[in-house]
Amino acid sequence: MFKKTSEFSPFASKVWLSSPTMHGPEMKYVTEAYQTNWMSTIGENITQAERLVCEKTGCGYAVALSSGTAALHLAVKLAGVKPHDKVLCSDLTFSATVNPVLYEGGVPVFIDAEYDTWNMDPEALDQAFRAHPEAKTVIAAHLYGTPGKMEEIERVCESHGAVLIEDAAESFGALYQGIPTGKLGKISCLSGNGNKIITGSSGGFLLTDDQAVADKARKWSTQSREQASWYQHEELGYNYRMSNVIAGVLRGQIPFLSEHIARKKEIYERYQSGVQDLPVAMNPFEREKAEPNYWLSCLLIDEEAMCPQERGEQEAAYFPQPRKSCPTELLEVLDSIYAEGRPIWKPMHLQPLYRKSEFFTREGSSREKRGKEVGTDIFERGICLPSDIKMTKEQQEKVIEVVKACFQ
Numbered sequence: 001m002f003k004k005t006s007e008f009s010p011f012a013s014k015v016w017l018s019s020p021t022m023h024g025p026e027m028k029y030v031t032e033a034y035q036t037n038w039m040s041t042i043g044e045n046i047t048q049a050e051r052l053v054c055e056k057t058g059c060g061y062a063v064a065l066s067s068g069t070a071a072l073h074l075a076v077k078l079a080g081v082k083p084h085d086k087v088l089c090s091d092l093t094f095s096a097t098v099n100p101v102l103y104e105g106g107v108p109v110f111i112d113a114e115y116d117t118w119n120m121d122p123e124a125l126d127q128a129f130r131a132h133p134e135a136k137t138v139i140a141a142h143l144y145g146t147p148g149k150m151e152e153i154e155r156v157c158e159s160h161g162a163v164l165i166e167d168a169a170e171s172f173g174a175l176y177q178g179i180p181t182g183k184l185g186k187i188s189c190l191s192g193n194g195n196k197i198i199t200g201s202s203g204g205f206l207l208t209d210d211q212a213v214a215d216k217a218r219k220w221s222t223q224s225r226e227q228a229s230w231y232q233h234e235e236l237g238y239n240y241r242m243s244n245v246i247a248g249v250l251r252g253q254i255p256f257l258s259e260h261i262a263r264k265k266e267i268y269e270r271y272q273s274g275v276q277d278l279p280v281a282m283n284p285f286e287r288e289k290a291e292p293n294y295w296l297s298c299l300l301i302d303e304e305a306m307c308p309q310e311r312g313e314q315e316a317a318y319f320p321q322p323r324k325s326c327p328t329e330l331l332e333v334l335d336s337i338y339a340e341g342r343p344i345w346k347p348m349h350l351q352p353l354y355r356k357s358e359f360f361t362r363e364g365s366s367r368e369k370r371g372k373e374v375g376t377d378i379f380e381r382g383i384c385l386p387s388d389i390k391m392t393k394e395q396q397e398k399v400i401e402v403v404k405a406c407f408q
């Protein structure tokens with residue numbers, strides 16, 4: 001249907017969803033590590049990357065780790081999750097938010113999303129606490145760089161004496177009531193994965209204001225060695241520390257955070273004005289409370305403008321109709337011009353791995369009571385658009401043009 005132009009050839013200039021953007025200082029710090037042989041998990045880059053993360057988030061302590069998932073795993077352990085403990089988790093998120101609960105033998109209970117920010121619905125969280133007053137841990141993610149309803153979530157957690165773990169992997173630099181995400185939980189996590197707004201190629205950080213928590217995380221992440229002159233171990237350890245090479249990339253990248261956010265915001269706003277006449281909405285945020293980092297720009301197609309779409313476990317099909325579209329068609333069309341879109345995260349309670357887990361909407365948990373599943377609806381009608389900060393204005397206009405054509 002759409003011609004593959006050389007401008008969009010896969011080798012010349014594929015438009016990525018969100019790919020790494022290097023600036024120069026990254027190489028300087030990596031080279032420094034190399035030339036001084038500080039190529040291990042100790043060194044100045046680690047110290048400085050941790051300092052920069054504390055500066056950007058306002059957190060007292062940042063522990064540099066091998067990934068955001070490692071940070072979440074240690075956070076779950078630090079929160080004291082034991083086998084069979086229930087942990088109330090965001091449902092509409094990436095699996096890495098919740099997998100660490102299983103690593104520790106915990107039992108995830110999924111909490112539906114709301115439409116205002118696409119994050120954990122505080123009312124559904126409250127429902128879950130009513131059914132499980134003994135639950136002591138909550139993991140809430142900020143999807144696509146948009147802060148969740150943290151004031152309400154914190155209030156619910158507090159009233160039930162639960163520890164809030166904040167998954168800020170996608171929201172580095174986003175603000176909620178002026179406070180950076182990553183400082184809103186008792187323990188928080190950042191990711192330096194290759195497609196995040198700031199990347200070290202990999203890497204992550206555990207954030208906290210509690211020195212004892214930070215010390216524990218650092219110890220566990222370096223195989224839990226005791227301070228003896230031989231290898232003495234009293235606790236289970238992990239090899240989760242960040243390498244000084246990765247830290248060099250991050251040390252060079254982090255100062256560009258606000259520049260990256262400004263670019264992402266431009267992209268979001270250009271999409272917003274480009275699709276304003278279509279039966280779609282951009283991913284929303286609470287304008288009076290939150291300033292997202294605009295990591296990914298997303299679309300939600302109006303219910304009336306959805307053409308029939310079927311998704312099985314592995315494949316999808318749709319039935320094209322005039323003036324209507326669906327994520328499957330949009331993804332196909334983007335692919336045809338060498339632009340990378342992505343489906344919205346498939347809710348955890350729909351994943352074969354987690355299908356037996358409990359799931360709460362604000363109505364309740366049983367299938368009869370549950371009512372509308374907001375996350376499921378966003379998954380069915382939503383799509384992530386190419387949001388790469390190296391995308392040119394012309395490329396983005398082409399993306400907008402092909403999206404528009406789907407609704408003709």
Ligand SMILES: *Cc1c(COP(=O)(O)O)cnc(C)c1O
Pocket residue numbers: 067068069070093094096097141167169170190191192193202203204
């Ligand atoms: C990327 C991501 C993670 C995991 O981070 P890694 O550094 O890739 O391990 C966790 N949660 C969310 C929501 C993410 O998007």
